[in-house]
Amino acid sequence: MEEWLAQHPRTRQALLVVCYLALILALVFMYGRGDFSTPPFVYQEF
Amino acid sequence: MQTSPSNSRTHLSALGIAATIAACMVFACFVWARNIQEERLHSVAPEFCDAKLHGVALIREAFSRPDTLVFLGSSELIPTVPMRGVDFFSQAPTGFSMFPVGKAGTTALSVLQKLGGAGDTLRGKKVVLSLSPSFFQNEQVDAKYFAGNSSKLQTKEFLWNTGFSEELRQAAAQNILRYPQAYEGDWMLEFTLRRLADSKRADRLMLALIWPFASFDRAVCRLQDHVEASLALLNASDDDQMVDASPLPIAKRSVVNWDELLKKAEAQSKALAARTARKPLKVIRDKGTGDSQFLSRLKNAEEWKHFELVLRLIREAGAEPLVMSMPLHVDVLEAQGVSPDARSYFGKQLRGLTQKYRVPLVYFEKHENDPVFFVDQFDHIGSKGWWYYNKVVDDFYHNRLSPGSVASL
Numbered sequence: 001m002e003e004w005l006a007q008h009p010r011t012r013q014a015l016l017v018v019c020y021l022a023l024i025l026a027l028v029f030m031y032g033r034g035d036f037s038t039p040p041f042v043y044q045e046f
Numbered sequence: 047m048q049t050s051p052s053n054s055r056t057h058l059s060a061l062g063i064a065a066t067i068a069a070c071m072v073f074a075c076f077v078w079a080r081n082i083q084e085e086r087l088h089s090v091a092p093e094f095c096d097a098k099l100h101g102v103a104l105i106r107e108a109f110s111r112p113d114t115l116v117f118l119g120s121s122e123l124i125p126t127v128p129m130r131g132v133d134f135f136s137q138a139p140t141g142f143s144m145f146p147v148g149k150a151g152t153t154a155l156s157v158l159q160k161l162g163g164a165g166d167t168l169r170g171k172k173v174v175l176s177l178s179p180s181f182f183q184n185e186q187v188d189a190k191y192f193a194g195n196s197s198k199l200q201t202k203e204f205l206w207n208t209g210f211s212e213e214l215r216q217a218a219a220q221n222i223l224r225y226p227q228a229y230e231g232d233w234m235l236e237f238t239l240r241r242l243a244d245s246k247r248a249d250r251l252m253l254a255l256i257w258p259f260a261s262f263d264r265a266v267c268r269l270q271d272h273v274e275a276s277l278a279l280l281n282a283s284d285d286d287q288m289v290d291a292s293p294l295p296i297a298k299r300s301v302v303n304w305d306e307l308l309k310k311a312e313a314q315s316k317a318l319a320a321r322t323a324r325k326p327l328k329v330i331r332d333k334g335t336g337d338s339q340f341l342s343r344l345k346n347a348e349e350w351k352h353f354e355l356v357l358r359l360i361r362e363a364g365a366e367p368l369v370m371s372m373p374l375h376v377d378v379l380e381a382q383g384v385s386p387d388a389r390s391y392f393g394k395q396l397r398g399l400t401q402k403y404r405v406p407l408v409y410f411e412k413h414e415n416d417p418v419f420f421v422d423q424f425d426h427i428g429s430k431g432w433w434y435y436n437k438v439v440d441d442f443y444h445n446r447l448s449p450g451s452v453a454s455l
Contacts (some may be wrong), residue, residue: 009056016060017067024068032270 062444072269079272082279087114092132094124095147096277100197101271102163104278108145109167115142115443118157119176121150122253122427123371128314128430129307131439139302142443151191153181154352155225158218159197161359162204167364168415174439175356177371178425179392182353185346193227198235199267201228205238206260210362214247217355219243234263234303304437311433315418318428340384344391350399356402368442369400370408371412371437375423389414406447408438412455 005012079352090098098104108114117123117131123146126133131136148161152328157175183186196252201222205215219242222228225394229235234425238260241249360367393411413419413434421428436455441447 013056015061016057019064020061020064021067023403024064025071028072032266 068318074270076272079103079276079344082276083272085110086279088136088143090101090279091136091143091145092279093282095278095282097271097274099160099195099197100147100199101145101275102203102268103166103271103275104176104202105147105160105164106167108147109164109171109173112248113138113142114145115172115174115439117145117146117174117176117439118152118160119148119153120178120181120425122176122178122425122431123420125149125426126302127318127421127427127432128435129311129429131432131436134432135439138356138439144439146188149195151193153187153191154349154356155187155192155221156195156197158352158356158359159200159204159222159412161356161363161365162207162210162218163197163200163432164421165203165363166209167287168360170366172366172368174442175358175367175369176435177353177369177396178328179372179374181349182347182392182395183340185343185348187348189225189227192225196222196228198227198229199230199264199271200337202235202238202260202264202267205242205345206257206264207450210359212242214355215359216242216245221352221355234260237452239334250273259423303439304433308430308433311429312418314429315431318421320421321416327377327381329381329383331381333383334385334388336383337385338366340349340379340382340388344395348368350395354399354403357399357405360405361403368406368447369396370438370439371407371409372425372431373410373412373416375420376414376423377417378423406442408425408447408455410434411454 005015067174083103084107087104090104099115105116108116115135123130123132131144132146135142137143148157161173204210205219206217223239223243223303234256237256238253357367372391376389379389393409396409397407410419410431413431416430418428419434420426421430421431438447438455
C-alpha cells in the first residue's frame with residue numbers, strides 16, 4: 001500500500017486532505033455544539 | 047523514525063487545504079444560519095427555547111427588524127390566555143409583530159444581560175420592558191431565578207462591548223459575581239467578571255492581554271449560537287407548519303376596534319375567573335400593621351439597583367424604551383395588613399427612577415382593585431390585562447403614546 005501511494009503522489013495528497021478534513025470535522029462535531037442550557041431551575045409560584 | 051522534509055511539506059499542505067475547506071464549510075454554515083433567521087424569526091416568537099432566551103443571534107435579529115417590537119417580560123408571557131400579546135400581534139394586524147423575550151423569574155439582572163448582549167443593534171430601536179412588582183417585594187433576588195435565566199454568552203458579549211461605559215460594565219460584573227451559578231464552569235467568564243469588577247490598573251492590563259483569546263472565544267460561541275438558533279427555528283417551523291408571521295400587506299390590515307376588543311377581553315376574563323372560582327382572601331391583619339415589613343422589603347430590594355442598571359444601559363445604547371408595570375395585588379397586600387399609603391411607595395419609586403433616566407412609564411395603578419386584570423395572584427395578567435398592554439404597545443409602536451392617552455387607561 002505504501003509503495004503504491006509513493007507511486008501515486010496526487011492520490012496520497014488527496015487522501016491526506018480527506019483524513020485531515022475528517023479530523024477537523026470530527027473535532028467540530030465533538031466540541032462545537034453550543035450549550036445554552038441553564039442550571040436546574042424551579043419556579044416555586046407557577 | 048525520521049520524517050523527510052518533503053513528507054512534512056506534503057502533510058502541511060494537506061492540512062492547509064483541509065483547514066481551508068473546513069473554513070469554507072463553516073462560512074457556508076454561517077450564511078445558511080443567517081438566512082434561516084431572516085426567513086423564520088417569527089416562528090420562534092411564542093417559544094421559550096434556550097437559543098432564543100440565552101443566545102444573542104435571535105434577539106439581535108429581532109432588534110434589527112423594523113416590523114418587530116421586542117418585549118422583555120417574565121412569567122406573564124407564559125399563560126396562554128386569550129389576547130396574550132404574542133398571539134394578538136402574531137399576524138401584525140397593525141403593521142408589526144411582538145417578539146417577547148423572557149420566562150418565569152426573568153428579573154432585571156437577566157434583562158440587563160439580554161439587552162447588553164444585543165449590543166449595538168439597540169441603537170434607535172424601540173423596546174418594551176414589562177415589570178413584575180413582586181420582584182421588588184423581596185430584598186434579595188432569588189438566586190434560582192437568576193441562575194435559570196442567566197446566559198454566559200450574553201454576559202460575555204455585554205462585558206466585552208466597549209460601546210458601553212466601563213462604569214456600567216463594572217457595576218454589572220460586581221452584581222453578577224454574587225451569583226456563582228451564572229459563571230461556574232467558564233473560567234474565561236469568571237476571569238472577565240473578576241477583572242472588570244475590580245478594574246484596577248493591573249486588572250485592565252490583564253483584560254487587554256486576554257482580549258485576543260476572549261474575542262476568539264466569543265466568535266466561536268456566536269457561531270454556535272447561530273447554528274443553535276437556526277435549528278430551533280427549523281424545529282419551531284415544523285411544529286407550527288410554517289406559520290407566516292410576516293406583516294399583513296397594508297391593504298389587508300383591518301382597523302383594530304379596541305373598544306369592541308375590550309368588551310370581549312372583559313367577558314373572557316370574567317369567564318376565566320368564574321371557572322377558577324377564586325375565593326376572596328381573608329384579611330388576617332389590621333390595616334397598616336404590615337406596613338413596616340412591606341416597606342422595609344420594598345425599599346431595600348436589590349431589584350431596584352438592577353433595574354437602574356437596565357435603565358442606564360438603555361440610555362447608553364441609545365434605544366427608545368417604554369417601561370410598563372402591572373399593578374400590585376391589592377387583595378393579597380390588604381390581607382397582609384399593608385395600607386394604601388405604604389403601597390404607594392412602589393409607584394413613587396418607579397416614577398422617580400424612570401424620570402431620572404427620562405424613560406416613559408405606564409403603571410397600571412388604577413387597576414389595583416380590578417379583580418380580573420390578573421389571571422391569578424402571581425403577576426400573570428389575564429385577557430383584560432393583556433388588552434391594556436396591547437393597546438399601550440400599539441400606541442407606543444405607532445408613536446401615539448402621550449400623557450393624555452396613558453391617563454385614560
